[in-house]
Amino acid sequence: MFTNNLTSLLKIDCPIIQAPMAGGITTSKLVAAVSVNGALGMIGAGYMSPIQLQELIRGVRELTSNNFGVNLFVPSKFEIIENEIEMANSMLNQYREELGIIGERITPPSVEDTFHSYEELIQVVIEEKVPICSFTFGVPSKEEMKQFKQHNVTTIGTATTIEEAILIEKLGMDAVVVQGSEAGGHRGNFISNHEEGLIGLMSLIPQVADNVNIPVIAAGGIMDGRGIRAALRLGAKAVQMGTAFLTCEESGAHPLHKEVIIHSKVGDTTLTRTFSGKWARGIKNKFILEMEEYEDMLPSFPVQNSLTQSIRKAAASQNLKDYMSLWAGQCASLARIETVEELIQRVMDEEMK
């Protein structure tokens, strides 16, 4: 067993948090298996409806009484720009045609619904007495923070720079995930611009640890005991691992997504905003490469995300990796297909060496 102030706070036996990957990866089976094995399981609720989240929380509780958490996407205001959408659609239609979904109606999300859904998700977290809630793409308001404190919810922010980490500490959050440029999936920058927020984890951990007093959780490219030990030595109190859990047997990721990751090589990932309108790291495929030159003209998140949704869905059901969003971090080549128990035991054994 491994103890420090953060593992005590989170009530976990090893300094590992399973990254709250959105989009169906964090099934109740995955989250519960992580928590049962002494790490912290996290539900990626970013794209969920309140009912879906409630069901998933209850599903996890049926499998374990250990601590687990929920991650929410903090919404920002966005604009629906008809021109942009039309142009994006004109490029996306070739893929829709290829996938046989050309006629499908696409409704962009409304700002109001997006904010409303976020508020409802917060209420689910509180009503279901989820002990831990983390946030990506922004921070809760002061009023929301008050609510979380009142209901003893431990809160964790996500930062890509020192200034974001300092803001998270100032708001009264309990810990901060620092996301290095190596990380798979969406970039979490919310004050800094995209480029400023691309700091290698090895540089980010010590500089944030020197500037905040709350515990630092390191995220981005950590796949094994070497990465855990290195992160702890740099000043982190725990690590958050995404890709390593994504390929676990219990994860809900598409089997093809897992396959592509375990056969990937270093340099196979890239940053793209073609899938969602927000920068994210994934394995390069036809869609990313072909859309690259239009990247700057695409609608912003979550509008572009809604436009590509049916493409990603059809690609997944037709087993076509060319059009799926194959999120993965820069250490993807170290991934294995194994059970959560095997993964956690292996990396903790390595960490102790």
Next chain:
Amino acid sequence: MFTNNLTSLLKIDCPIIQAPMAGGITTSKLVAAVSVNGALGMIGAGYMSPIQLQELIRGVRELTSNNFGVNLFVPSKFEIIENEIEMANSMLNQYREELGIIGERITPPSVEDTFHSYEELIQVVIEEKVPICSFTFGVPSKEEMKQFKQHNVTTIGTATTIEEAILIEKLGMDAVVVQGSEAGGHRGNFISNHEEGLIGLMSLIPQVADNVNIPVIAAGGIMDGRGIRAALRLGAKAVQMGTAFLTCEESGAHPLHKEVIIHSKVGDTTLTRTFSGKWARGIKNKFILEMEEYEDMLPSFPVQNSLTQSIRKAAASQNLKDYMSLWAGQCASLARIETVEELIQRVMDEEMK
């Protein structure tokens, strides 16, 4: 004293190599001080003439009999494209005017001279019996490798990806520096393209260490004992530190360059090719920001480097940080102004903790 197969090979007492920064930073005083204190001093000979290199080598030898090394830039063929040069000059003239150097004649380098100079530098390394030679921007030819082996020169390559590291091992080099995306100064990618070569050190070290048998040296954002310990834990046998030595009292870096670094914050660095035509990381300033939109149209290295040379020189002599190339890694905010002895003692004390 710290020992492994690499420190034994290099005959050093601690697993630290001073990065071979070009452009006047690696004075004989700096290189010798590093070697005297048990680390490996390196001469950055990239822009030197054979005579300058010979003098510097002899200068170091006057100060120490310990091991030290020389780094060479491996040239690639490049084209002189008159249109590109004209366009670049038309943008650069405003800065030349501001600095009072508008009339100065600028001669772009010739491919022939560049290759010839590189060959002469190799001969200096061999004739002066320099024990260690490292390479950036490429690898020596098989014939050159044969020469180095004949003369017992230990050779070290620089890689930004696994495939570059594997090529370096196959060529028979003795060790490989892996340069993470965090690193200050020029990117060393030579097979991979710029973007593919931007891998965070925490992801790069273990993946390269798993794929080559020669010792791995970690470079990029390592500033203190935390970084050294983390790099060793990830699979490196030593670290190469640039920014940390740049601000040392013995370094030949411009005092303003040192000042800017020690007062910098995380996120102050960016990647730019406006100074030299090759991507490099430095502290953002007016020149980088204003030239950013023309970045894709500028001549390639070393042509653009020759065009901005007088601007950088005049800026340095007029103490104008706006137009200087302020190379620095992503951990620049951790830099201090101290002696080499203080730096090495401090980081090794931290490493042992």
